[in-house]
Amino acid sequence: MKRFFKSQRGSALVIFGLAAVVLIGFAALVTDVGMMTYHEVRLSNAVDSAALAGAQELIYKVTTPESKAFDYMTKNGYQTSTTTVTREDNGNSIRVTSTYDVKFGLARVLGFQSKTLKATAKGKVLPIIAINNGVRPFAIQDQTLIYGQQYTLKEGGGDGTTGNYGAIELGGAGAQVYYNNIVNGYSGRLAVGDNIETEPGNMSGPTERGVDLLIAQDPHTPKCTYDHYVPNCPRIITIIVVNTLNVNGRATVQIKGFASFFLEGVNGSGNNSEVIGRFIKTISGGDVSDTQTDYGMYGVRLTR
Numbered sequence: 001m002k003r004f005f006k007s008q009r010g011s012a013l014v015i016f017g018l019a020a021v022v023l024i025g026f027a028a029l030v031t032d033v034g035m036m037t038y039h040e041v042r043l044s045n046a047v048d049s050a051a052l053a054g055a056q057e058l059i060y061k062v063t064t065p066e067s068k069a070f071d072y073m074t075k076n077g078y079q080t081s082t083t084t085v086t087r088e089d090n091g092n093s094i095r096v097t098s099t100y101d102v103k104f105g106l107a108r109v110l111g112f113q114s115k116t117l118k119a120t121a122k123g124k125v126l127p128i129i130a131i132n133n134g135v136r137p138f139a140i141q142d143q144t145l146i147y148g149q150q151y152t153l154k155e156g157g158g159d160g161t162t163g164n165y166g167a168i169e170l171g172g173a174g175a176q177v178y179y180n181n182i183v184n185g186y187s188g189r190l191a192v193g194d195n196i197e198t199e200p201g202n203m204s205g206p207t208e209r210g211v212d213l214l215i216a217q218d219p220h221t222p223k224c225t226y227d228h229y230v231p232n233c234p235r236i237i238t239i240i241v242v243n244t245l246n247v248n249g250r251a252t253v254q255i256k257g258f259a260s261f262f263l264e265g266v267n268g269s270g271n272n273s274e275v276i277g278r279f280i281k282t283i284s285g286g287d288v289s290d291t292q293t294d295y296g297m298y299g300v301r302l303t304r
């Protein structure tokens with residue numbers, strides 16, 4: 001009888017022991033797996049933002065892409081010793097890879113001490129093929145653009161014969177729509193391959209007022225210049241690269257790409273006024289493509 005009770009107590013202990021392991025196991029699942037998921041998301045967000053920011057520096061070159069990427073990782077609480085930043089795709093991509101050790105709590109009872117998480121992301125700069133809004137109503141003919149060089153974004157009407165001086169009709173014809181598009185940017189989407197209409201006529205008044213207003217709106221001190229500017233400056237404008245401007249009157253032309261310019265101002269006045277901008281390279285939102293011609297305007301494609 002005594003022996004029987006003893007063995008019963010023994011199995012009760014065994015059952016209690018097993019139940020405790022199961023309970024701790026469940027608790028470990030809830031807390032430690034939850035914590036692991038939290039750290040997985042956090043680490044992957046950090047490498048994503050570091051790859052995006054690093055890739056932008058491939059174009060802006062204010063600092064190096066590598067130091068920018070490391071900077072983002074340390075700001076998010078990760079160590080540079082566990083992060084690698086490499087260039088891929090002939091220098092057009094930045095890859096950020098980072099690891100993080102999650103130290104377990106309750107799961108240690110079950111023999112799991114820690115797990116090393118790893119996340120990687122690649123930011124690749126590619127030419128823009130579509131922009132959802134903000135394009136200005138100027139166009140230049142398809143050509144090889146040279147960084148830092150001055151270009152005429154809208155010619156003076158003085159000695160023209162075709163009636164086309166670089167103005168484009170976006171969202172409606174006429175000088176008022178044209179002026180609004182200079183000041184605020186066109187509100188619609190434009191993509192490579194789209195057919196658009198030219199806006200013939202000199203329109204020197206609205207052109208001068210619009211461009212002067214944009215330049216006056218630059219809030220930055222010291223004033224921005226083409227090689228030292230704040231990326232969201234009102235003087236940075238995006239215009240359209242078209243197949244040709246050698247057309248008569250209001251005519252259909254085709255979008256070949258998009259390019260950014262730093263607005264220098266309006267030269268001359270009246271019939272001879274022309275808009276001058278310097279070609280710059282920028283990063284923008286919008287759709288990108290591997291096969292688009294490079295006109296110096298890029299977006300970043302993020303992949304794992």
Ligand SMILES: [Zn+2]
Binds near residue numbers: 219224229233234235
């Ligand atoms: Zn500025």
